[in-house]
Amino acid sequence: MVRRQSSSMISAGGKDRLVTTSPVADTDTKVGVSTHALLAFAGGYLDAFTYIGHGHVFANAMTGNVILLAIDLVTVAWQDAGRHFLVLVMFLLGIPAARLMQHEYIATAVRLPEAAVLVLEIAILMCLSFSTSYGASLGISMAIAFAASLQVATFRQVNKQSYSSTFTTGNLHTMVRSWLAWLVTGRAAEDLQQAKVFAQICAMFFLGAVLGAFSTPRFHNHALWGECFFLLVVLVRVVLVRSKYLAS
Template identity: 30%
Template structure:
């Protein structure tokens, strides 16, 4: 029997969210440091850089940002397609686990792309991040993200103010959960920096272990 504050499904648990947040932070550090200064997770940064290139007439370089933006949109569409086609099918795994497996396989491909293929690597990581952010959108019933933290910071602050103003214990718990995700995202970015310095292009392969852990965690509850 579930308690009042227990998640309805493992895909909404803080534990799974933390693992995916580490992965998200790692991806952004990896592509920025190792793949030519491109943001794979939050496309706002790429849109700003795209606008800068267009304004300065650097048309060819602008493609470094156009392709990740388009790949992100395609990744969102792909995640929705998986959800619509596999959510109600009795195939033994949750549709979100299919998404995680797809991420894992694509990460392996990224890890073996040379520096000469940075544009392809960034495009693939943007696609991967879109799959993740579209598929894992709630944590214990509250909206959150694992590949970017601006919204999480806003929500954490909002819930903190509600707690301090109204004494709402649930708001305090929500603020704490958001804070946990932010800390794990930062930890993932720090881990990414260290791994890039040690292993260069191959560093992203560590995310395969994180995604495999996420895949396994979801077997605890995959019916909802």
């Protein structure tokens, strides 16, 4: 069995050196649009959960947390500022953690780094779902921000186009840009397809937020069971695709 790897040349200290990375981008293009749309659904669900259930803090949308942090500092709301700052720090820590899983040596040992990230995310959320702490729980918000960061740093492309599964600003931009390109520059099938893909992803993010907003006040932390179910579906799909990739 031969494992395919992607390579790139980068410059370091005036010399070029070869860096080999795990084929995460290849997985992104093979799991299908529906899988990425479900990840976006999970992202919207999780943001609604933390905003409603845990002190109006965003688990995924760090732009909102940065703005709220700035407002807290100006209004001298130190406790709120600390909450938004710590959530932001945990999100930032999740990015190198996810990238570390994709490092050549670790990816070789783990074999399915994308699946490992999903398993870790599900495990974190499942543990939190049994917590009795509800309503502005800083610990839960920080843990969820870390879990969300693992997801956004791992799944970054759909149809070879960069996207985010945990916030939607860039996705909306790509959707509108693709529609305009299709309308103005000759109605290329590629532009139309991309517009439809990102419309689906944006719509699923919105629907996830709707379901999260509905479920959280009714089920409290148990609402995370729904999130874990959606991520489990994604996990099964990723394992099937990556296993087939490694076997080829």
